[in-house]
Amino acid sequence: MHYGYIGQGNLGANCACCLLRGGMQVTVTDLNKGACQKALDAGATWADSPAALAAEVDHVITCLPSPAVSEIVADQMLPAMKEGAHWIEMSTLGRDEVLGFADKAAKHGVRLMELPVTGGVHLAAQGKITMLAGGDKDMFDLHLPALQAMGDKVFHMGPLGSASIIKVITNMLAFIHLKACGESLMLAKRGGLDLAQAWHAIKASSGTSFVHETEGALVLNGSYDIAFNVDLALKDLGFAMEFGREFGVPLELAAATEQTYVAARAAYGGEAQSPMIVKLLEDMLGTDLRADGFPAKLV
Known part of the structure; x- marks a missing residue:
């Protein structure tokens, strides 16, 4: 072929x-x-x-x-x-x-x-x-x-059309998980925990997610680099909100996450890496989420 x-x-x-x-x-x-x-x-x-x-x-x-x-x-x-x-x-x-x-x-x-x-x-x-x-x-x-x-x-x-719906759903979940991941890591940091140990403990718990285990690691490194930017995230969240209106499903978490991305675009630009929504929280609280031993890119 x-x-x-x-x-x-x-x-x-x-x-x-x-x-x-x-x-x-x-x-x-x-x-x-x-x-x-x-x-x-x-x-x-x-x-x-x-x-x-x-x-x-x-x-x-x-x-x-x-x-x-x-x-x-x-x-x-x-x-x-x-x-x-x-x-x-x-x-x-x-x-x-x-x-x-x-x-x-x-x-x-x-x-x-x-x-x-x-x-x-x-x-x-x-x-x-x-x-x-x-x-x-x-x-x-x-x-x-x-x-x-x-x-x-x-x-x-x-x-045709079925895959576009499930793709938007999976991306919507990933963005929501990323917002939750950032808030969780910040709780750990402000609570005085060792961030690396906290990340590993979450990974081994019922609260883990694919996003925590991948994008969360890049947040701790400080690179945030997943090769997917804020503008693309906003595009996908826009699709999700449209489906919510069409199918009559209230998407409260997706709506809140979309607004976080709007704020990230205003702060860092649309080309900024998607996980930089976590940096919004870091900047607001003057507290960085860094730990040794985490990769700059996923391999």
Whole structure:
């Protein structure tokens, strides 16, 4: 199978390399050719544009930073894709955007499968990220070897739009957990506990979470660097709040967390790392949350 992969950011570059390790042929492109270097070094070929890429591959995967960028790329690649080809969209999109892109693709004889992922860039590098597919089952079955090359936990969530809902739910939970993690660590620090011991004790308790064990460690290091920024978090929380209104579900914790991210963007900018919502609390109380022996990045 020859895949085209458009978007070689933190996630896309790692996933493209996983496809290459899985024996697939991969062609890549990005606005920044330098971002493709990791995949090119691993054996990918380069295309000068989305249209050039789409014309030479069997199927196209996109992993892009916003729906607006996905729209621009779609307008370039869809007319060039082979009839009957598939577009696998890994960007985090709203359900309505997914359905809209599927309609756009169908006009060019192309079918869409949504494939948001969760788990973090460090797991993507290991081929261990969780993949959430939505779309026709025959497409899922056809691309399953590629999905299994990129992730070790692969779920077919149902028809188009299903994966976008569960992806927003998982991200919403992660942001809420991060806010709770920061408050908990601050309680430990202000209570006079050794922060490293407190982190390990929480990890071994019923109160642990994936976020505590990963992002919490980077807070204690002081890097906060999970390769996911405040603007992206606000985008995903916006999707969650929209679903809450549509489905009639009050999302009190998500709403409070969204406001914390709004404050973090005002304080540090939208490009600041997502865990810097904890730094808001540190700055407000004049108390840092640092401990020795914690990594600057997740590996």
